[in-house]
Structures are given as structure tokens and as C-alpha cells.
Amino acid sequence: MTNRNAILLIVGLTFLAYFNSLFNGFIGDTHFLYIGNSFYHDSRNLFRLLTPDFVMGLDQVPAGVQVEEPSVSGFVSYRPVTALTFFLDYFLWRDWAFGHHLSNVLLHIFVSILVYRIFLFLAVAPAVACLGALIFSLHPVQAELVNNGGYRSDLVMTLFYLAAFWAYGRLRQGGGKRQLFYGAACYAFFFLGLLSKESAVILPVMIAVYDALMPPTEGPWRTFWPGRFKLYAGFLLVVFLYAAVYFLVFPGLYMQKSLALQGSHGPGTAVEIFFQYAAALVLPFKTTILPPLYAPLAGTAGLLGVLCAAVVVVGGTAFAAGRFRRDKLPLFALLWFLFNYIPVSNVVTLLNPYAYRFLYLPSIGFALLSSLALERLLSFLASKSSNLALDRLAVFAVLGICLSVTFSLNGFFKTDRTACLEMIRNYPDASRPYWVLGLDRYEKQQYEDALAFFQRYMETPPRNPYVPDPKNNFAVYHLMARCYGNDVDKALPLLETAVRLNPGFALVHADLARVYVIKSDFPKALSYAREVIRLAPRLAIGYVYAVHSLVMLGEKEEAARLFEAVSSLAPSDENLPYLKALLRNHGI
Numbered sequence: 001m002t003n004r005n006a007i008l009l010i011v012g013l014t015f016l017a018y019f020n021s022l023f024n025g026f027i028g029d030t031h032f033l034y035i036g037n038s039f040y041h042d043s044r045n046l047f048r049l050l051t052p053d054f055v056m057g058l059d060q061v062p063a064g065v066q067v068e069e070p071s072v073s074g075f076v077s078y079r080p081v082t083a084l085t086f087f088l089d090y091f092l093w094r095d096w097a098f099g100h101h102l103s104n105v106l107l108h109i110f111v112s113i114l115v116y117r118i119f120l121f122l123a124v125a126p127a128v129a130c131l132g133a134l135i136f137s138l139h140p141v142q143a144e145l146v147n148n149g150g151y152r153s154d155l156v157m158t159l160f161y162l163a164a165f166w167a168y169g170r171l172r173q174g175g176g177k178r179q180l181f182y183g184a185a186c187y188a189f190f191f192l193g194l195l196s197k198e199s200a201v202i203l204p205v206m207i208a209v210y211d212a213l214m215p216p217t218e219g220p221w222r223t224f225w226p227g228r229f230k231l232y233a234g235f236l237l238v239v240f241l242y243a244a245v246y247f248l249v250f251p252g253l254y255m256q257k258s259l260a261l262q263g264s265h266g267p268g269t270a271v272e273i274f275f276q277y278a279a280a281l282v283l284p285f286k287t288t289i290l291p292p293l294y295a296p297l298a299g300t301a302g303l304l305g306v307l308c309a310a311v312v313v314v315g316g317t318a319f320a321a322g323r324f325r326r327d328k329l330p331l332f333a334l335l336w337f338l339f340n341y342i343p344v345s346n347v348v349t350l351l352n353p354y355a356y357r358f359l360y361l362p363s364i365g366f367a368l369l370s371s372l373a374l375e376r377l378l379s380f381l382a383s384k385s386s387n388l389a390l391d392r393l394a395v396f397a398v399l400g401i402c403l404s405v406t407f408s409l410n411g412f413f414k415t416d417r418t419a420c421l422e423m424i425r426n427y428p429d430a431s432r433p434y435w436v437l438g439l440d441r442y443e444k445q446q447y448e449d450a451l452a453f454f455q456r457y458m459e460t461p462p463r464n465p466y467v468p469d470p471k472n473n474f475a476v477y478h479l480m481a482r483c484y485g486n487d488v489d490k491a492l493p494l495l496e497t498a499v500r501l502n503p504g505f506a507l508v509h510a511d512l513a514r515v516y517v518i519k520s521d522f523p524k525a526l527s528y529a530r531e532v533i534r535l536a537p538r539l540a541i542g543y544v545y546a547v548h549s550l551v552m553l554g555e556k557e558e559a560a561r562l563f564e565a566v567s568s569l570a571p572s573d574e575n576l577p578y579l580k581a582l583l584r585n586h587g588i
Contacts, residue, residue, distance in 0.1 A: 003120070006130040010112050014137040017403045018105045021147050021410040025097050027419055028292070029074060029150025033086060034100070038071045040083075040090040045071070049080040055250050074150070076351075078250040081160075081196040082153045089149070100149045107155045108146045112137035114162040115364055121169050122214070122329060124368070125375070131395060132371030136364055138402035140287035140409050141280050145357035147413035153197040154360045160193035161200050161361060168207055171231075172216060183231065187238055194242045199343040199361060201242075204235035209335050213328040268298040270346035273354050275305030280356065281366055282308040284405050287356065289412050291423040291430035293467050295353045312337070316369050319376075330372050336365030353464070374398065416440050431460035431470065438479065447483035454480050474501035478508050488515045506536035513545035522549040540570035547579050556588045 026035060039045050048054050054073050073083055085103070093099025115136050119129035136142075145151050164186050171182035193200030211228055276296060280287045283304075320331035344350065344358035359366075378394060412422040417440050420433035427433075438453035458470045470476050474497075481494035492515050498508045509531045516525035526549035532542025543566035550559035563579055570576075 003126070006116060006126060006133075007113055009130060010116055010133050010137060011109055013134060013399070013403060014109050014112055015105065017138050017406045018108070018143075018146055018410060020407060021105065021143075021413065022098050022101045024101060024147060024410065024414045026100070026149075027413055027416050028148050030097075030100065030148065031416075033074050033150055034090060034095060036070075037074070039073055040086045042071075043087065043091075046084075046087060048073070049083055052250055054078065054080065054083070077198070078246055079153055079196055081192050082156045085152060085156055086149075101147070104146050104149055104152065104155065107152070107159065108137065108142065111155065111159050111162065114159070114166065115367070118162060118166055118169075119368060119371075121166065122332070122368075124329060124372075128371050128375045131374065131399075132367045134399055135370050135402065136367035138399060138406055139281070139363060139367070140284050140402060140405040141277075141356040141359050141363060143287070143406050143409040143413070144290065144355065145360050147410060148357075151355075151357045154199075154357045157193050157197035157200050158361045158364075160189045160196055161203055162364075164189035164193060164203055165206065165210075168210075168231075183234070187234055190235065191238050191242065194238070194246075198246070199340070201239060202340050202343060204232060204239070205339050206336060207235070208232065209332065209339070213332050269295050269353060272296050272298045272301055272305075273346060275301035275309050276354070277356075277359060278309035278312045279305040281359070281363065282311050284402050287405060287409065288426045289409070289419055289422045290355055291420075291427050292355070292432050293352050293462065293464050294427065294430045294432065295463050296427075297429070297463075312366070315373075319369070319373055323376075330369060333365045333368035333372065337362045337369065338365075340365065351464075429460065429463075431457055431462045431467070434460060435470075435476075442479055442483065447485065451480060451483045454483070472501060474498040474505065474508065477501070478505075478511070481511060486518060488518050491515060504535060506532045506539055506542065509535065510539070510541045510545065513542070513549070517545055517548055520552075522552040525549040526553065538569060540566050540573045540575070543569070544573070544575045544579060548582065551582055551586050551588065556586070559583065560588050 033040060039048075054075065055078055056072050056074065056076050074086075075083060089100050089103050093103070112133050116129055116133035119132050120126065124132065145154055167182045167186040167189060171179055171186060174182055190200065190203055193203065208228075273296065279301060286304075316330070316334040316337075320334050323330050341359075341362040344362070346353050374394070381394075412418050416436050420437045420440075423430060423433040424437075434453045434457035438450045438457060441447070441450035441453060454476055458476060460470070462469065477494040477498040481491040481498065484491040484494075491511075495508060495512050495515060498505075499512060502508065509528045513525045513528035513532065516522070516528065525545055529542050529544075529546035529549060532539060533546060536542065543562050547559050547562050547566065550556075550562065560583065563583060566573065566579075567576060
């Protein structure tokens, strides 16, 4: 198979696998990134990538109904290179979901081509390299990342990680000015990878493994390593520079919360998650949509997960050891998987402990190991039989299963509703999908359904220390109260709980003012309305309830003054005609 044909096959099959994803809508974080958030709409915010204001604080994480449209990056750690791709996406596509999905699919295709080129670079046979790249690109564990633009950090980081590895391989082959060029490119790509996502920090380790297992065949061994150590020092310098930027210049919410959570999940959770990952990798049809901010209970993977983990680790080790003298590639592939898995393994506790997108970079090693093992198995079968159709059938079966499962899985990412219903079907003990479905129904004004999902969210423990207990989350009580509409007797206790949990949120005070207006308790309504004006002076609804209450209490002068204030502040507010008529009817 020629390189051109292999690349065309990778492009064609990968595009086919993700073709239906192009017609999906915005889901998950992409709503917050592009809809109702002005950060990426304004090119002037590019300068904020170089300021601490780029990294979100806890007070900027959205909850409940927002008073104003936010202008925040959506990042809780410093990843400006990924943010640049969001600016570019909005410039190209605006609010067109098709375009944003196309960007992700094209990035995934480009990464898959780089995977193929690197496999060739590692002296993998062309047909096996193509098979490995296709296993990587078509495997359904990638569907979570490719379908959700908000998760793009892993895509962009892997792109630069592979580019840096490729540049290092070219550096080993060159000399003079060419060596200088590839060295600079390697360091630059590595730094860009780190600024896309922290997991790129493993690259120097993999380069050292590459050098140790596959040193150049030309030139004396004793002259090879001194030059390597100088290059490794350059990688350490890049890491130290990045660490200074990440921890000192732009410290983020992720770092603060992650440090506070260390050890909170326990080793059993990390082992269970590995079993779950192994089952999805070895048995692609086991892949589903994982709920966000979720840690599975120990033992839920069962015997099947344990066996799949044994296939990956024990089977991979046995295969690599058995071929070590003749071929170092299986061991390199296994180490690629294991070393790149370490940052996402929950050895260091992650705020979001369990997500298939974390396997994107490690799965390159799994794909290489799988293709080498499959090639070995087919060679053995060919030696026992002259039926070549059996070889092709086995390859088609593996790729066909991956492609069909991925294509099917894309359909569940069509909307937040379809995604969350699939999460609940597979993980009914996960709390977050109920919250997302409640928000979805609330926005569609399907208040009865919204209440049911919010209630289920309140009843389901989050099992993640980063996620607040729903019973202590003011936003749940606030939205449930709004779902009751004019049934103020049911709404009132919920609003009182919400204001107790978050006394600084203006809209809860506004809703309490509304309740007391309906109950004709105008002194209390006025008290809450004045609190709205104090907390959010530009929020018109506070003035509206204040004017109404003042009129009912006979405070005509103050009512007229506040009416003038709100008329100037929000001249197009829909409540102004009503207030004007109210004032006129009371002789003001």
C-alpha cells in the first residue's frame, strides 16, 4: 500500500465514521463557549489570553439563571492555545454548529494522519501502520472528544505532542542547520502542547524511551548519549518555564481544587476506572457516553473489566517481552500507552475523574500494539492456511465494528437531551445528567418535567468532592421555585432556601420580591426589591418591583423617582407601560 492510498483510506473512513456528527447541535460546554457568552465573539478578548483574567475563578462558573451575559473563557486552568482555536472557530462559523463539528472532525483526521506518519517513522510496515492509524481514528472511545467542541484541549494537545515527537525523530536523522531547525521546532511544539493541556508534560519521557529502545543504527553508541542529554536539558527548561507560567503567573481554579482533593477518591476508584477504560478499549461495543464529574463505584466493571485490563497489561507485556530481541516496537507501544495514561489515571486526583477523552493520547499506543498483535496473529493463521480472504475478513471485522459503533454513538451526541438520556440509561446513579436535563426542560418551559429532573438530581449523591451537594446548591432551589410559577406557596420556601445559601445573588431576591407582590405583602416585597437594586444596580426588575410596592404603600415621590431611574436605565423594558399606567391610576 502506498502512502497516498493509506492516507486517503484514513481520511475517507474517518470522515465516514463521523459524518453524521456534523449534523449534531451544540452540547455540553459548547453552549457556554459560544451561546450566551461573549468572550469568543470579540477579537479584543485575545489580549485577555495574556492576563490572569483569562483563567476563570469559582465565582465565574455558571449556576442557575444568569443576571448578565458572561464574558469568560470557560477554562479553569491556563490553556490559551486551545482558546485560540475557539476564537478561530467563532470567526469562521459564528453560531453554526455544523462548522464547529467540522473543525473537530478535521482536527481528528489530521491527528490520525500524523499517527500513521509516526508509525511509519518508527519502522512499522506500511500496511500495519495504516491499520494502527485506523484503529486509533475509528475507535469509539474517540467519539466523546470529536463530538464535543468544549473538550478540544485533548485534540489540540495531541496534535502538538505528535508534531514535537515527529520533529525530534527528524532531528535524530539530520545535522547542521537542519538539526537546529528541527530542535527548535520540537521545543516550540512541545511548549504549544503544554499550553493546550498539561498532559503533554509526558513527551520528554517518551522521547527518552524512544532513544533507549530504538537508538540510531549509524554512528557509535558512545557519541549518541552526550548529545541526547543536552537535548533533554532543553526539555527540562521548557517544563520549568511552563510550570512558572502555570503555577505562578496564571494559577487557576483547577490547580487550587485539584490540590485540595488529593486522595479524596482513593486507589480503588483509580483501579476501577482503569478496568472500565480497558473494557472499552478491548471491546469497542462496550463504549457508551460517560456522565461528567462522575466516579464509578468499585466493582462495577465486574470480571469482564478485570479480564480486559489483563489483556492490555499482562497480554501486552507478554507480547512485548516475547518479541523484545527481534522487535522493540511492541514494548514501545505498551510504554506509550502506560506512560501517557499516568496523568489521567487519578494517581493525582482529577476534578473530573472519568472521561474517554483522556484516552485520546494513550490510545495511540494501544492502537499500535493492537495492530502489531493482529498482524502477528494473521501471519500465524496464514502459515496454517492459504486462505487470504480470512486475513482480510478479520481486518474488516475489527475496523467495521469500530466504525459502526462510532457512527451509532455519534447519534447520542445530537442534543444535551439525547446525550443525558443515554448517560442515565447506562449510569442511573450519576447525578449530573439529571441537572442538565432539568435545565434543558426549564429552558423549553416544560416546567413539570424540569421539576422531576431537578428532584431526581437532589436525590442522587454526586460522589465527587468537587461537585457541591445538590442540597447545598442554591441554583437548584431557585430554578425549582421558578418552575412553580404563580404557585407562590410552593415557590416561597424554595426561594428562602436559595437566598440563605447564596444571599448575594440578585435574581433570587427579585423572585422573592415578586412572590410578596403576588401575596400583597408590599413591605417585604419592597425590602427584597431594594436588595436587588443594591446587589445589581443595572438590573431593571429590581426597580420594577420597588416601584410597584412603593405605589401600593403610598410612597408616591420615591415611586416616581425610581420610575424615572428605570426608564433611563432600560427604556425598552417590557414592564414600563404597566408601571406608567399604575402610576397614572394612582395620580402620580
